[in-house]
Amino acid sequence: MPFTEPFAEHTVETAPAGSVRALEGIAKNLGSVPPPAAKQAESPELLNGFLRMSALFESVTLEPVAREVVIMTVAARNECGLCVRMHAGKLEKLGAGKSLVAALAEQRPLESAELEAVRVFTCAVLDGRGEVDDARLEAFYAHGYTRRNALEVVLGIGTYTLSTFANRLVG
Structure with a gap:
């Protein structure tokens, strides 16, 4: 057996x-380097690419809690426990309630209609591999989101799919 x-x-x-x-930089920002990041350091391209993509996603026009909804939706669907824990902590720092964090971790509907629209749209993009029907797009836009926001969700999905897949690969 190999x-x-x-x-x-x-x-x-x-x-x-x-x-x-x-x-x-990770140690300075977080106080230590999480084990998955320490393992991902094996590939400077992957680690640096993720950090750049993450910084880009942090700069989009979606509000911080909405960005975290995208991240937590991807993390929960990809079963990345570390990602869920890290971003649950970030949501709490942003003032999000424990019920929001729990619902995202458990992949349940959210109480806030605006944030639920982000979660549902994120799931639609994932389920359709990017193809989203007009009705789902209109439902997203009906909550004040824009075409730009829709593309920002795609950036978040790509960024955190990379992260969750790499975290799972390195154990």
Whole structure:
């Protein structure tokens, strides 16, 4: 039976040169480097690509809690427990209630109609692999969201699909 060696949990001292700055930045921002990020450091391109994409997603016009709804929807559907825990903490820092966090983690409808529209639209994009019918688009727009916001949801899905898949791969 073949033995597959686990991914190394890199430090600033052991990481490939291209990952060192990223690890230093993560440690500065979070106080430490989460194990999945330390393992993803094996690929500077993946780690740095995710961090750039994440920064881009943070700069979109969707409100911070709506962005977290996209992230939590992707994380819960992709069964990335670490991602769910990390972003639950971020939602709480943003002032989101525990009921919102629990509903997102459990993939249940949300009490806020506006945030539920984001969750449902995110699911529609995922389910349709990007193809969303006019009725679902109109339902999203009816809550004050725009075509730009729809594309921002796609950016969030891509960013956090990359993250959740990489987290699951590295264990």
